[in-house]
Each structure stands twice: as C-alpha cells, then as structure tokens.
Amino acid sequence: MKLLYGGPIMLIMLGMMISGCCQNSNKESAALVSAPETPGKFKMEPLDYPFASLEPHIDARTMQIHYEKHHAGYTKNLNNAIKGTALESKSIEEILGEISKQSAAVRNNGGGYYNHNLFWKNLSPNGSEKPGANLEISKAIDAAFGNFYKFKKEFTAAAATRFGSGWAWLILDEKGKLAISSTPNQDNPLMDLAEKKGIPLLAIDVWEHAYYLQYQNRRPDYISAFFNVINWEEVNRRYLTAKN
Ligand code: MN
Secondary structure (H helix, E strand, O other): OHHHHHHHHHHHHHHHHHHHHHHHHHHHHOOOEOOOOOOOOOOOOOEOOOHHHHOOOOOHHHHHHHHHHHHHHHHHHHHHHHOOOHHHHOOHHHHHHOHHHOOHHHHHHHHHHHHHHHHHHHEEEEEEOOOOOOOHHHHHHHHHHOOHHHHHHHHHHHHHHOOOOEEEEEEEEOOOOEEEEEEEOOOOOOOOOOOOOEEEEEEEEOOHHHOHHHHOOOHHHHHHHHOOOEOHHHHHHHHHHHHO
16 A cells, blocks of 8 residues: 555656756756847847846836847847958957947947847846855955945946936956946947946946836836846856956
C-alpha cells in the first residue's frame, strides 16, 4: 500500500521540481521579446523582459511602441544612411566617436540606435532604486557625489531640465570620474561634439514618446518611476568594464 501510494506522489513531486527548475532557468536566460527585422548592418538586441513587466512604472503600450516603432525606426534609418559607405565596416562606437564628420541622418539615427540599446539594458522588472551596497558602482557613487540621494537629485535635475527632447546620463568621464550630463535629441556622451564626453553607464530617455501615454506632461513623475526599475547589476557591469 505504501509503495503504491508513494510511487505516483514521488513522480508528481519530481515532475513539479523539474518543471519548477526549468521555468526558472528559462526566465533567467531566454530573451522574451525578439527584435524587429531591420535589414542592414546594425541589429537591435532582443528585449530581456516582456513589455508589461515594468508596470506600473512604465506601461506596456509605451514600451511596445518605443521598442518596435521608435527604436526600430532609428535602426532602419541608420542602416539606410550608411548603406554602401565606409561606415558599414565600423562599430557604432567608432561612428559616434567621429560623428562631427557625418550627416545629420547618421548623427540622429546612430545616436538613437545606440541610446535605446543601452536604455533597454538599464531597465529591469527586478530593478531597484539604489544599487546594492556590495556593488562597486554603489561605492563609486558615494565617493563621487557624497551619497546616493545627492546623486539621484543631480541626475533627476539633469533629466527634468533638459529642454525639449533628449537624454540624461551617468558617465565615466575622460578623467575616469563619475559624472552626470544631458544631451539634446539623440546625441550622447560618446560623440566627439558632446559637451561632456565619457562612457555611458546609465541613461534615461526624456523624449515625450518615452512617457507621454502614461504620464502626459508630468516628466518628473516618469523620472521618479524610472528609479523603481533600474538594473544596477548592469550599470555596475558597465562601470567595471569602462574602468578597466
Ligand atoms: Mn526613445
């Protein structure tokens, strides 16, 4: 009797363990939204989380339009602008580093392509306001800005006061220090014509297309919501790579 009973129960439990294990590992490793088709050299990366997974902070519809229409548009237009030119053999970082020599189409769409790739990676459904105290970026922020909340205040101000469309950044500057900056349109700190140059670690998109459906004119509310979904593990990874 014990054996007859024990057998199926053990099998069910084993089954639950196996399916539990595999669902979790899929969640960690699988890309959840595949990238739109963008013929040409530069490809978008898949999105690591579903569109709705950043709610209530960033809504699914904004995420979908932003990723599938805006980002895909920049990528397609960049590919068209460089087609048949010497730029096809260069990395996006190389192109941005000498952007002052290029057309407005390459500047706007090359920036748009790079900036959004970074932006999606900077976000996570498992994100948090602050980096974990054990992360190097946490110590570096404290050293550069005094404490996390002084950093947050300065970053928020840069994002809120950028006139019109653009981005705010946490960068590792040319002297190897953390700094905050903002850029108009799709410019970024890798561009040779940027006011403050450096390697981007964290970016917030403050174009209206990034928040208008949910927040309308309330950009400060969107910036505050962004601070619930920051992928600090990724910012830390970028910081360690940039420093070395
Ligand atoms: Mn955008």
